[in-house]
């Protein structure tokens with residue numbers, strides 16, 4: 001992708017029935033890293049996140065808490081979901097709530113167009129529904145309950161009984177779109193990623209698609225169907241449209257044309273909604289399908305998807321309070337191959353923090369800055385004649401930049417970080433072999449010492465630029481300490497090695513990643529509801 005192009009990235013909008021855990025934070029960080037990277041490439045970037053507030057799940061939670069769904073949603077959004085974004089340093093450009101007037105209005109326009117174009121009809125729905133998933137279930141999605149649910153059919157994901165629905169509903173003619181969807185997957189092999197997710201979606205659609213029930217009439221917490229106010233829009237149908245309503249669908253054609261289509265980052269559990277239903281809805285209106293749908297893996301605890309309903313959710317603050325926000329962001333992006341499941345463990349987090357952030361990167365920065373301060377009174381020297389060792393650093397920096405950028409293009413965030421780390425490792429090796437402290441002992445080596453220090457500082461500048469999307473705080477501190485000009489987040493990432501600065505370093509007041517003495521918890525700390 002050439003720089004300057006539109007890059008619209010989204011997270012799923014989160015249910016406000018409960019507070020966030022690190023699984024939600026994981027989705028946010030991944031999308032944030034991609035957004036920050038693209039901004040630094042000069043792309044016309046827009047990053048949307050938000051909350052999903054309608055449906056039976058929220059209604060029931062509110063009722064159980066003796067309040068209305070609107071005040072419940074307001075409370076959770078202001079006390080839990082918006083604070084999450086600050087707690088993990090998310091740089092979203094917009095935050096949409098499905099109770100926003102702009103969204104409700106956009107949904108009505110979308111729906112009316114579908115109705116006018118003949119893609120919606122009235123029918124009878126009879127079947128099972130899981131309120132946990134907010135999804136109509138096929139018998140093959142269900143298992144026999146055990147314990148208190150003995151004798152009942154339960155949802156295989158939530159392990160709670162499903163409900164038998166028998167309602168007059170409006171239906172979307174999704175079955176009309178199976179062939180067009182298959183053609184889309186065929187023409188654009190990277191439309192659904194990763195490959196395993198694509199294969200699953202293709203075989204699902206090949207089995208044929210049913211029409212989709214898109215309204216409910218037994219409760220009223222939702223957006224009213226424009227031509228029949230006794231029905232509210234099915235929560236998923238409403239929620240998917242947020243990606244369009246947030247960028248002006250139906251009301252501001254210029255903004256919509258500028259932003260759409262989007263790259264959707266979603267958990268693999270909600271892939272079909274995004275890779276099957278949502279593109280079909282768009283096709284029905286003659287709109288472009290999304291640019292890409294990427295299904296990431298789950299954070300697992302004890303081999304199972306971390307979830308609040310199973311009491312395995314860990315609050316992000318349980319990690320950030322000890323390790324800091326940057327380390328939180330780094331750990332999940334580095335330790336888990338994006339697209340695969342990953343098991344969270346305090347031991348692994350602690351080990352990576354120490355080896356990679358504190359010793360590998362932080363210590364490198366402190367040492368180089370301290371040596372320029374001690375041997376050259378803080379003035380970054382000019383480079384003299386270079387040796388193959390210096391050339392190697394320049395070459396690694398160039399390669400790392402290119403590889404990291406190409407990996408981000410493939411949405412392979414972990415590979416991008418691994419590429420950048422080649423430069424961390426190369427610089428550490430360089431300092432060890434060049435021994436600036438030994439060169440400093442003899443004035444005859446002054447020019448050589450100048451070159452080594454200049455090369456090392458230059459490498460640090462490239463690292464600050466390349467790591468800013470993942471470690472915004474540490475990169476900014478480092479950038480200031482080495483005299484970088486302007487904000488590090490404004491530096492062109494695909495030219496990370498061509499940065500310039502004042503030529504002076506300032507000692508770091510504290511290590512970028514201080515040693516952590518406290519014992520880390522041995523067992524996961526459940527996220528507790530603040531509501």
Ligand code: MSP
Nearest residue numbers: 012013014015023052239240266267298299305306
């Ligand atoms: N409201 C819907 C999405 C609508 S998008 C139009 C929803 N919300 S959710 O709050 O239940 O989940 C939001 C996201 O969090 C999903 O992508 C889901 O995969 C992700 N995660 C929830 N638990 C997770 C883990 N344990 N690990 C990784 N991601 C997890 O679904």
